[in-house]
Amino acid sequence: MNLSLLLENLTSPALLFFAMGILVVQLKSDLEIPKSSSKFISLYLLFSIGFNGGRELAHSDFSVEIIWTVLFGLVSAVVIPVYTFFFLKKKLSIENSGAIAAAYGSISAVTFVAAVSFLEIQQINYSGYMVALMALMEAPAIVVGVTLISLYGKKDDDSPKISSLIGHSFTNGSVLMILGSLIIGLLASESQAQGIAPFTNDIFKGFLAIFLLDMGIISGRKLNDFIKSGWFTTLFAVVIPLINGSAVALISTLVTNNVGDRFMLAILAASASYIAVPAAMKMAVPKANPGLYLPMALAVTFPFNITFGMPVYLTIIGS
Template structure:
């Protein structure tokens, strides 16, 4: 595990993330234009989705795919209840704030998905392409769990909110690319290889540089909102989520690589899809606190220490 952690910390992507954080702390004027950052995010999601679809086309639809989808959905729905209960015990957060944070931790971070798949590829550890579809399926159940917690039988989610969640941009591009990759298969992947695969690592570095800048600025602005128990939650909850996913991976009989992906997804925290949904569903929740925790604390934890740990554990437990 220490060897994996050292490899991850010394990888170019993590190093550029660290550069972004340090630049923010130094109050540098370094920045990545917003339009460029959005384009990079679109590219990364499209690349991951397309490769996953092409892999499924190569392997064929299997019962394992449906089982993994069901397992991911169950995890995403249940984890917010665990996160909410923990927050209510260790902090004085309101019901709405705790529910909003819990939604972030039940959903997934697409960028963390990119990081784990990139790490596994560098290590030569294979994983099932359908895990991309599992990631997309894990985006939304946590939002419904949080609404159940926060509203507890009051206002039901509106049709507008449901549509907003279902057609969130990250879900559309991830699932859409997955479907296109499945349709065009290996022939399409060969045609797009210079764009989809060869350029991936370099563009990921630029994107994570921007993520580092955002995370650093979030910490500078939001540190006053953090108490020691809440800071501890940002490191403990990923381990709890990964532990639950490890049990699910054993039950599903996932390979080490796929188990590592599932554990990382369950350990990650959303800072794109869920914040957008919470603005609509729970506008009274403190968005700054949720983002500081998910992006400023949990994302760096997973990127530097979490992913090597999840890979090591998955290698030990998976079939």
């Protein structure tokens, strides 16, 4: 792996603020970001990514490569929860296996946001349609996870229908914000986009740093309790993302040669959902333990990806 790339990533202000958040918890400080402010910042980041993705999409030509790349992303969102489910159910219950598999087959919008900043530092461009693909990859894994639980677990007549789960996934606030912003960015003229550029571009990194500070605090609080759950889930939360991200980084060359797009596909495959999937699983599979799949995704996989994962995937693509 490129050690200079890893060092550059580890010393980025955004990542250091994340580490500061974890340290805040260990020091038992009362520093915290108010929930209302945290929600606003997360919505702003999704808005900025979506809007700029729409602007990029407006300048892009529709091609066969786009179709193949989107299909590749959707297939990975189905394959990952299937193979991870059968691996997990050797050690865990059917409900927990399905919920964790859904989380790791789905995506993390926050990891995507961090990846955008990472590529910007490396001066690597990615296609605007990757933002739409991110939103599309959220629902399939949830459907696969719930379907596998229903096939291998005890039947429950009160379980929600698949159609309601899909609808819930696409009406999730984060998905609506990023898709809506994407469409607005696509429709806006160049002069209109420039009018709000200071808001969509100039302050992005500052908000990202504060947001990652908040994520560090949340991760630090969940990490201590999660470590007590045992080595298997901790090891899974590191090894499986690395396998998924590395495999996609290699295989994605079959659908596109764009380095930025291949990196984004790898990040989407390596990330794990801790927003949409927990919300869906709470409704569909209440027997699944959120004390497992939530800290796995947030307190282990997320920090692994933004520290070590991203340099690894980019090195694989560039090699």
